[in-house]
């Protein structure tokens with residue numbers, strides 16, 4: 001039963017994607033909460049205890065890097081990335097298909113280059129320690145392959161269907 | 176260079192998200208013209224976002240969204256109609272005043288535009304206002320968010336030109352109010368010619384004003400915390416943004432009680448993804464600017480511009496035209512990141528104050544939010560009102576002229592942007 | 601030129617470090633008859649300090665000039681140069697560096713770098729809203745420092761409240777009182793117009809700051825021997841010239857500060873030095889660091 005197996009695979013993939021998305025949402029929320037908490041601590045420390053916490057700024061910045069890179073994938077999921085498609089939507093269907101296919105290919109290429117290129121940063125980051133907390137820089141650098149990898153998945157899921165059915169393409173209003 | 180620029184423009188109109196268009200164009204150009212390892216892309220992306228100062232952006236976005244979900248727009252509309260509802264063409268003016276209030280809370284305009292349009296267009300339709308003109312005015316009211324602090328574009332401008340965010344914020348207040356005054360007088364003059372709305376006004380009631388003011392008061396805490404905290408030397412800009420977020424939580428959940436804890440994850444996720452779209456553009460634009468810098472383009476452009484004129488006024492005029500054209504097609508943050516590193520040093524060599532130049536840039540790009548073909552506020556206003564962007568575009572000339580007048584004042588009278596920072600800081 | 605080296609740094613064009621690099625470029629071109637040259641990217645055009653160092657490691661930048669405070673995250677033995685009151689003057693620093701060049705070079709080599717030169721970033725003093733006449737005046741003051749653990753510990757040892765923050769926020773932070781002052785060199789005090797908001801300048805000279813110039817060792821080793829020699833020689837000669845240039849700049853700058861109404865004080869440095877001593881033991885943890893410290897201070 002090839003059709004039965006392939007639908008099983010699709011169901012499994014859909015389930016895995018749903019779990020991945022929930023996990024990423026949860027992590028992103030924790031990161032935002034951590035950033036806000038760390039900066040609040042820094043202010044309280046400076047005014048009420050006359051003591052500056054050197055690592056609060058550093059860890060909050062690391063959290064921001066993770067938050068941005070995971071958030072970029074989340075935004076891709078909801079089609080929130082700004083793009084100009086007024087002109088392309090007026091083009092003939094074959095042109096639209098061609099543009100969307102080229103866009104998909106180039107986009108995947110760019111995201112893949114970032115993922116691969118960031119691996120050499122991660123390996124440098126194993127040796128180098130952060131200025132304040134002295135933790136390996138690999139921790140923040142790891143956000144690059146993970147975040148862009150997730151971005152790539154969401155980008156492919158959003159963009160691939162546009163090759164077949166460009167006319168259904170409707171950019172959501174980021175409100 | 177031409178490869179990067181041309182490729183970017185082509186990708187830009189083909190519907191690829193700007194963040195990827197920037198990255199792809201830079202990547203192609205680097206591949207074709209240099210021998211630098213491609214890991215430069217990952218390295219620049221990280222460097223673009225690993226900034227403590229930029230953290231103000233997610234905080235401001237989150238607090239703006241929470242405020243809007245917590246019912247602040249409705250309260251501001253009530254206050255605005257109590258304030259200016261007795262004037263001819265009242266609903267235009269109410270939209271503008273509401274936009275001003277929301278601008279003081281949020282850092283970017285599209286959410287404000289959507290909120291104003293959602294609350295006001297039904298009433299405007301009922302009272303036979305020209306919905307296309309109304310949408311254009313609402314779009315302009317929403318675009319105020321980029322000039323009146325807090326402003327995300329101004330944060331990026333301040334970081335790019337190495338200026339204090341506080342000074343940049345203060346520099347935007349008077350120009351922002353000038354735009355408000357311009358929009359209000361433009362709409363008032365127009366409403367006097369329009370038979371359908373020239374009689375549209377309500378009687379002024381002091382009682383109503385006081386009630387509306389008290390209802391809106393807690394929401395006004397947020398701008399007080401931001402501006403007061405920065406001027407008073409209590410916080411840096413990032414810290415002020417963080418405190419604004421906690422203030423917002425207290426106001427919306429504790430005082431207004433319109434938000435439940437269970438609403439928070441949804442709104443915060445939206446804030447995360449919206450601020451990520453801004454920050455990730457900063458990240459990939461820094462790949463692009465790296466390429467431009469290594470190709471010596473800034474020096475070329477500087478030589479060309481300085482050869483063209485000795486007059487700072489002529490230079491500023493050229494910059495305004497350039498930025499207005501760019502703003503027609505491009506999103507503000509990427510425009511700042513690509514152009515400001517080139518233009519700012521030239522401006523400084525003409526003796527133009529960096530804060531003034533930053534405010535000019537911000538005002539140009541907030542005009543870009545309402546100019547077709549790509550103007551995010553115009554797009555949002557049209558969509559929420561159920562009109563096509565072409566229809567609304569035909570009426571954009573009125574707010575556009577008002578904003579251009581304000582732009583000329585900011586450009587040629589330095590005191591407009593520099594007086595307030597010099598007095599308060 | 602057959603060899604074009606992209607050199608990146610974050611100082612403004614025309615600052616003392618940039619002047620040194622321009623000198624090095626001139627010398628290199630002269631020594632190689634134009635076969636090799638340096639393309640200077642000033643003002644962080646190619647990235648911040650961390651990216652500049654990592655750019656050298658990954659091959660996206662050829663030559664990096666960064667603060668020692670950043671480089672010492674990668675060449676850990678150079679932590680020694682982050683310590684306060686190590687050398688009494690810039691010429692004394694130059695002497696020690698030149699005398700221990702081989703040891704420093706091998707420390708850099710171990711971390712994968714080739715050391716081309718050690719420039720001076722000036723001697724760092726205190727700029728404050730309220731005058732500092734003695735170490736006691738510093739008590740409780742919020743002083744902006746770099747994001748470097750040794751610098752933070754040092755100011756804690758002087759009983760101040762060290763507050764690391766971004767350099768671009770510093771002017772506004774001093775103006776509005778988020779911090780009471782900052783530590784920095786006279787060139788920065790002048791260039792960023794900090795005297796407008798912190799009109800007191802205390803000549804403590806707590807840190808003799810260096811700007812090492814590095815290349816990736818693999819890339820350097822792959823060059824022909826004559827280019828290698830020319831790079832090292834022009835680096836050494838430029839460093840000698842640059843350190844003297846920094847010294848020559850200092851007096852006229854101080855005079856211009858006085859003209860602008862800056863209150864220049866000279867607190868007794870002995871208590872500062874005394875308070876710094878425990879750091880020499882606590883901050884130097886590895887054998888390599890201790891060895892370099894011994895060599896430089898004997």
Ligand code: NA
Pocket residue numbers: 277278279280281282283319320321322323324325326
């Ligand atoms: Na705003």
Ligand code: NA
Pocket residue numbers: 502503504505542543544545546547548549550551
């Ligand atoms: Na536009």
